[in-house]
Amino acid sequence: MTDMSELLEQARRAAEASYCPYSRFRVGAALRCKDGVVITGTNVENRSYGLTNCAERSAIFTAISAGRTEFEAIAVSTPDSAEAVAPCGACRQVLSEFVKADFPVVFAGRDQRVETTLGQLYPFDSLQDLKKGSGG
Numbered sequence: 001m002t003d004m005s006e007l008l009e010q011a012r013r014a015a016e017a018s019y020c021p022y023s024r025f026r027v028g029a030a031l032r033c034k035d036g037v038v039i040t041g042t043n044v045e046n047r048s049y050g051l052t053n054c055a056e057r058s059a060i061f062t063a064i065s066a067g068r069t070e071f072e073a074i075a076v077s078t079p080d081s082a083e084a085v086a087p088c089g090a091c092r093q094v095l096s097e098f099v100k101a102d103f104p105v106v107f108a109g110r111d112q113r114v115e116t117t118l119g120q121l122y123p124f125d126s127l128q129d130l131k132k133g134s135g136g
């Protein structure tokens with residue numbers, strides 16, 4: 001099992017905790033920090049739909065809240081879809097605060113897996129000039 005396969009498996013397990021009574025679409029994310037620690041997150045929905053937090057941002061915010069700011073890779077798992085589902089635009093922007101363009105991103109559904117980088121997913125990084133994050 002490669003590094004990314006293991007991280008994906010952690011993301012898939014994280015999806016089991018998803019709170020998604022409205023979409024019934026579970027998402028799990030696993031963020032590997034520079035020191036090897038993996039922080040997971042899941043999507044948390046709300047009856048006021050716009051307040052939903054994606055799995056990726058749940059993981060990032062948890063990591064930052066725990067004092068971790070340096071990351072190696074992220075995996076996103078959507079076990080309820082056959083296709084791989086890419087991180088949404090908001091999550092790409094939030095990730096870009098903390099990591100560089102070559103940051104590895106893997107996402108997978110049941111039958112498809114995509115390995116890419118944040119730079120490929122988000123080539124025109126918004127407000128780059130204002131950036132203060134350590135991924136800088």
Ligand code: THU
Nearest residue numbers: 023025027043054055086087088
């Ligand atoms: N979702 C994520 O958690 N991450 C993404 O990158 C895409 C969408 C969640 C939000 C919502 O709970 C459900 O998937 C359906 O949109």
